[in-house]
Amino acid sequence: MEGCERSGSGPRGSPRTIRGMPESLPDTEGIERVLIVVAHPDDCDFGCAATTARWTEAGVEVTYCIVTDGQAGGSDRTIERQRVGQIRRAEQRAAAKVVGVTDLTFLGYPDGELTVTHELRRDISRVIRQKRPDRVLAQSPERNWSRLFASHPDHLAAAEAAICAVYPDSRNPFAHLELLEHEGLEPHTVRELWIMGSPERVNVWTDVTATADRKLEALRCHRSQYQEWAPLEERVRTWLHSAAESAGLGDGASAEGFYRVDTG
DSSP states (O other): OOOOOOOOOOOOOSOOBOBTSOTTOBTTTTOOEEEEEESSTTHHHHHHHHHHHHHHHTTOEEEEEEEEOOTTOSSOTTSOHHHHHHHHHHHHHHHHHHTTOOEEEEEEEOTTOOOOOHHHHHHHHHHHHHHOOSEEEEEOSSOOTTSGGGGOHHHHHHHHHHHHHHTTGGGOTTSSHHHHHTTOOOOOOOSEEEEESOGGGOOEEEEOTTTHHHHHHHHHTOTTTOSOHHHHHHHHHHHHHHHHHHHTOOTTOOEEEEEEEEOO
16 A cells, blocks of 8 residues: 655644643653554544654654554455455554654454453553553543544553553563563563543643644545545544643644653
């Protein structure tokens, strides 16, 4: 599949500060590596792609961990499901490139069948110990009753497993002993956890006015999933503007909101 190339966008400035943190502390201060864990290809683009673009521009190394290949996605019944998974991996790589991410790990779990198992916690813990991130972003493990489609069961399971991997699994040398004894992966303590897709719990906003268009470019890469682009773009821009309003930013601004938890 062809890559999704970046088109021209407006000028992008230096990283802005985030509401809910000291004014002198931007959201990249002391952050060298970030790991984003999601259930499906395109989840990270809906959840945090504009913020990701800001971070990579600031020199932060961002890695994606995609738990399933999204084989159950789309509406074309003529395509073999395994092929759908291959297509969606390629789409996610292209979308990641748009926002400056080149390091992706695909765990290959079956789409639509995800549960919080010991194996899933181990596999995410493995990635944490390999990448040793300062910050982990995950989806919300809580059901969103106002926007039910955001609470796909795979999202909830991937989120809960990621949180368990952050604490206590990845930092505990005696959790998943095979990671230490057979793979030589030392424990790692993640300093902070950011939860996306939980609007009722937001305590930090990132100003993504300068990178909002790159989020939309990334979403456009998921061609197998979205044929009606105009209404989707309108919906995403509405979300970004609503978040900016909640953050107290000016007219025309865009923002993404998260729930930040100190886990260090």
